[in-house]
Amino acid sequence: MGLVVKTAKVTYIQGVAEAIDKNTIKVNDETYTCDNLVIATGSLPIKLGLPGFAEAREAGFLIDSSQILDLPGLPKKLVIIGGGVIGVEFANVFIDLDIEVVIIEGQSSILATLDKELSKTMTKLLSTRENLKIVTDAKVLEIKNNNEVIYEKDGVQASETGTYCLEAIGRRPVTDGFQNIGLEISQRGAIDVNDNCETNIKGVYAVGDVFGKSMLAHVAQHAGHVVANQILKKDHGTTFKNLANGNTVIPACIYTHPEISTVGLTEEQLKEKGIEYNSAKFAFAANGKALADDSGSGFVKLLSDKKTKKILGAHLIGHRVTEMIAEICLAMDNDLTVSDVANTIHPHPSMSEAIGEVAEELDRKA
Template identity: 40%
Template sequence: MASYDVIVIGSGPGGYVAAIRCAQLGLKTACVEGRETLGGTCLNVGCIPSKALLHASHMLHEAEHNFAAMGLKGKSPSVDWKQMLSYKDETIGQNTKGIEFLFKKNKIDWLKGWGSIPEAGKVKVGDDTHEARNIIIATGSEVSTLPGVEIDEKTVVSSTGALELPKVPKKLVVIGAGVIGLELGSVYSRLGSEVTVVEYLDHVTPGMDGEVQKTFQKLLKKQGLEFIMGAAVQGVEAMKTKAKVTYKLRKDDSEETLDADVVLVATGRKPFTDGLGLESLGVEMTERGQIKTDDHWQTNVKGVYAIGDCISGPMLAHKAEDEGMAAAAVIAGQHGHVNYGVIPSVIYTHPEVAAVGKTEEQLKEEGRAYKAGKFSFMGNGRAKANFASDGFVKILADKETDRILGAHIIGPMAGDLIHEICVAMEFGAAAEDVALTCHAHPTYSEAVREAALACGDGPIHS
């Protein structure tokens, strides 16, 4: 029986980061993973492969729509779908092998197989039981589906199946207008699919800033995506090569059907804790099926911690990473810290969408006095030169103190630009602090400065 200071169950972004940090802090560490490769959902069938396909399909879009205007003449490229999937797989391989290298470098044992916790201080993997003074559960999440919708990963697919379709479908129906549905919908739309998004709510990307939601949907429609909003899916009938989606419109209760070659179910994710033995261990769970933890990421069972998608909070890889480092610090006798008020979210479509902190809707609900500074990318020289002038930057600041409360960006490189505001918020900065900071010209980041200026005396280029 092997003995460890820490055993981490799950090697996704939360798990592998927790394991590496534990090892760096001098703790003898092992990580349990049942997949053939490390990296969890994110690296294998989530964030990384989807970004590869988003990048490849965006290059195609640029060639088809913008190259000629820049004087780049020639035949438009054709899509070799098989090669594109190979590129995606190579990207996955490079990243997962990178985690394997980091495990070896930090002397972390990879316990291959699926783990369970028969009792506190013990982890069972296959036929072997290992002792651990501390256990970190980082088992992530799995696809959440709807009643009447059965995923076969052929005609009716989850995000996993959508990343490895044998061919580009002529008609794709996406159920759910959240991040995953819109990203993968964008990929296939660029590749030539007729994409229809069916959403229960009256707006896309639930929880995001209202103005961003409206602008985002408008831009996606301009790109060719169709939307059926306020529609409750009743069921999906999968046939040999096609599928039929039945939905009811909430406004008049009328029932409609849609034909599709492929249906992508993108209705969110739920915590994955199957097979861990949490019930017999006595681990407390929330009503939503998440593992309940205290302020130090410890469950009610001493020495058993949990992080990432299987606990409460946004299901984001970087949130899991932060919690992984924090839990490792706590176990090592240090202070672990996660600022849940400054966790950015990004949608990797084109244009990108990024947000951090409060939305206008949340501030109004709280009754907090605020001001909004907004600047359009139409006024940004770099954006105009690069055919990327759709969208805007909006900064929300306290009306009295000018302290930044949130930011919302839809536009080029939004996922990178948002971090300037994240750093500013961590330091408790005012919008004026950003406005008085010199930004290089010409860069997209100038739009962030202009939005900060708009919180005061006004932007220069608007």
């Protein structure tokens, strides 16, 4: 980051910032004025306040997703509280290092926010790994002796001990130092913004995790471009579509083995909303490139509107699928139909052929 900042000729001041008003910032007892204020304070890991947790943190047993990147050595066993994206990604890293890992998840499945077929497939693939144990429907109660995680499942208490315990239950926006200038804050503690990332105060913008729409690096980077265009008054620069109402086309990628990428609505969400849709799936086991790469597990699943044929959601699991999702995002962002995708010539042999195959099937269904 230092090289990037220097190259861009940005003045960098390290310290704790506090907004005096929308045009005045105080850092380390020095005051700075500005025409436009961009708040990019990010997020921090959420911490549970259960019995023994404070003591376990102090002892170095209970760690967060930043601390786990700076361990003095590899643990013999890692206990993970939380089976969401962060927990499952780190579980994949450590089981690949032949370290015993236990995931304790409160919901009925890991990766519970994803399309159920993705969650089930990843669970099935992980279940073949001998050094991984997944406990779902479990309620964490406390930490004893600074290294024993006590939980309850089916009314019975059990425990897991380890070298470390990773607390991976999500992140919260950081708005410290900026609440006193009249910003509108959402119920989840994020700063409300419009499609241009501008807050309720003119000239004050928020980008990245702090606006809470999607805590992903590529969203933060895009937001930075949007704000720069706004400040420079570029009419045809980078923009967000439907950011304020939560309908922006944003891909999410999970770097597990195999990878997961997803965008739009899940099949469960479509059913809940009462939207009529068509669904199609193509397995990588029938894809020549995937088989040549010895990566035949996984699939591409597309969901389209029954009447308009527009893509409503895409859910992929397989080798390098994080490289494939952008094509679907482009189609969704520009209101293209499955016919448009099906009529796009996909190279052979390639993993992306699977997208064309699924689109063709949905086109026939429509």
